[in-house]
Amino acid sequence: KLSPQFGKLKYGTTKVKPSKFDIFLSGYAAGGAQVIVSSPADVAKVRLQTQIYPYNATSCSVLAGSKYTGPINCLVTIVRQEGFFGLYKGSSVLMFRDCHSFATYFVSYAIFREWLIPFEQSNSELVAVLLAGGSAGVVAWSIATPMDVIKARLQVDGAKQKYRGVIHCITESVKQEGITVLFKGLSLNCLRAFPVNMVVFLTYEAIMRQFKQFPL
Numbered sequence: 001k002l003s004p005q006f007g008k009l010k011y012g013t014t015k016v017k018p019s020k021f022d023i024f025l026s027g028y029a030a031g032g033a034q035v036i037v038s039s040p041a042d043v044a045k046v047r048l049q050t051q052i053y054p055y056n057a058t059s060c061s062v063l064a065g066s067k068y069t070g071p072i073n074c075l076v077t078i079v080r081q082e083g084f085f086g087l088y089k090g091s092s093v094l095m096f097r098d099c100h101s102f103a104t105y106f107v108s109y110a111i112f113r114e115w116l117i118p119f120e121q122s123n124s125e126l127v128a129v130l131l132a133g134g135s136a137g138v139v140a141w142s143i144a145t146p147m148d149v150i151k152a153r154l155q156v157d158g159a160k161q162k163y164r165g166v167i168h169c170i171t172e173s174v175k176q177e178g179i180t181v182l183f184k185g186l187s188l189n190c191l192r193a194f195p196v197n198m199v200v201f202l203t204y205e206a207i208m209r210q211f212k213q214f215p216l
Contacts, residue, residue, distance in 0.1 A: 023110050024103045031102030035095045040087035042094065044074040046155040090154035093166055097147035101140040109136035109201060129205050130198045137197030141189040146182035148189070149173070 018026075051067055068074035078086040112135050116128035150169050163169035173181050 020107055020110060024107045027103035027106035028099045030106075031098035031100070032095060034102070035091055035098050039091045039094055040075060041071075043078065043087055043089055043155045044068075044071050046152050047074055047078070050152075050156050089157070090151040093147050093151040093154060097144045097151060100147075101144035104143050105136050105140035108139040109133060112136060125205075126202075129202055133201030134194035134198040136201070137193030138190045140197075141193045142186065145184075145186045145189055149182055149184050 048068055048071065068077060075087065082089070109132050112132035113128055116132055117125055150166060150173065153169055153173065154163060154166070157163050157169075163172065170182075
């Protein structure tokens with residue numbers, strides 16, 4: 001059996017709810033950690049999604065003019081042509097996006113859940129978790145979308161660089177397309193975020209409920 005000291009958190013017990021500030025900091029740190037791991041895959045995903053002549057997966061052939069034939073080829077090509085750090089192109093924007101959106105994501109979920117679950121009414125918990133999770137996803141993507149747009153543009157910007165950096169990308173994009181360019185795809189992001197994050201937090205709560213059965 002694990003020592004009781006093993007499971008003690010900042011407050012000395014697992015029964016005390018963390019403060020909103022602690023949740024914010026935890027989400028912020030989680031967003032930063034995710035970027036380190038996920039940035040190469042994210043760059044490859046965006047490059048594959050935006051290449052003009054995609055790989056024909058149905059016939060397993062490379063269409064004329066295709067630059068990348070698949071995820072692995074995309075990663076290798078980026079490293080060969082742009083160096084290892086090409087895999088982290090736009091990562092500063094990705095870091096800014098994920099740190100702030102993750103922090104807001106978890107804090108907003110905690111707030112919405114408290115609003116939706118009266119202290120005595122545990123029978124309303126399922127609906128509250130679903131609504132709180134979906135709403136938290138919408139809030140997070142509302143904050144993340146501007147940086148997501150800039151991140152994608154920097155990632156697509158290959159060896160022939162159109163943008164000199166984050167600020168230049170923002171100013172040029174706004175100058176050419178207006179301020180609304182920063183919110184391109186927001187409605188679709190929110191439409192996707194609500195059902196996805198309903199399931200995410202429902203799963204999270206179910207797993208946490210199982211863990212609580214095992215005393216630390």
